[in-house]
Amino acid sequence: MLDHLSLLLLHALLIAVFFTFLWKRESAARWRYFWKVFLALSLGAIALGWLMYPFPRT
Amino acid sequence: MVAKAGEKRTPPAARLPLPALMVAAWLVPGLGHLLLGRRQRAGVFAAVILIAFIVGIALDGELILPRAGDPLSYLAAIANLGSGVLFFIARMAGLGGGVVTAVSYEYGNTFLLTAGMMNLLLVLDTHDIVVGKKDW
Numbered sequence: 001m002l003d004h005l006s007l008l009l010l011h012a013l014l015i016a017v018f019f020t021f022l023w024k025r026e027s028a029a030r031w032r033y034f035w036k037v038f039l040a041l042s043l044g045a046i047a048l049g050w051l052m053y054p055f056p057r058t
Numbered sequence: 059m060v061a062k063a064g065e066k067r068t069p070p071a072a073r074l075p076l077p078a079l080m081v082a083a084w085l086v087p088g089l090g091h092l093l094l095g096r097r098q099r100a101g102v103f104a105a106v107i108l109i110a111f112i113v114g115i116a117l118d119g120e121l122i123l124p125r126a127g128d129p130l131s132y133l134a135a136i137a138n139l140g141s142g143v144l145f146f147i148a149r150m151a152g153l154g155g156g157v158v159t160a161v162s163y164e165y166g167n168t169f170l171l172t173a174g175m176m177n178l179l180l181v182l183d184t185h186d187i188v189v190g191k192k193d194w
Contacts, residue, residue: 014109015172021099
């Protein structure tokens with residue numbers, strides 16, 4: 001089974017590809033948009049995880 | 059906007075009624091764009107949604123149906139039904155029952171819900187192309 005980070009990256013990849021082809025037409029614009037969305041989702045999730053670290057569940 | 063070569067067109071299915079195109083787009087991910095001549099985008103969309111759906115099923119995700127007393131399950135059911143024929147095939151094959159105790163259950167749900175909602179967005183995109191809000 002894939003680990004948490006791999007699943008996170010796979011999910012971010014799929015969403016980034018989907019919205020890139022949904023909203024961008026030109027090749028260069030697609031690449032820029034893809035990396036922007038992919039990095040925002042991946043790094044944003046990791047950053048959010050770190051921000052939540054001081055707040056344990058119990 | 060000027061149509062580019064390769065992303066052109068006179069949609070072969072433009073003569074189909076809009077509701078029929080939208081139903082086709084919902085039933086089979088990418089079919090709406092394919093019928094409108096957007097072959098490359100149709101292929102990408104179909105692949106992305108299919109991968110998300112398969113991963114969701116493989117991770118023991120649940121194809122959620124409405125449950126009495128659980129309002130959020132109605133929203134989840136709408137999202138899952140958005141996967142179109144994939145939803146019905148998986149259900150008929152006995153897949154997508156969900157294993158709540160599986161460690162990957164919520165991951166699977168996320169992929170399944172995402173697949174359905176992406177396909178619903180494709181239905182809206184098909185609509186926009188047909189009515190001329192989008193020319194590519």
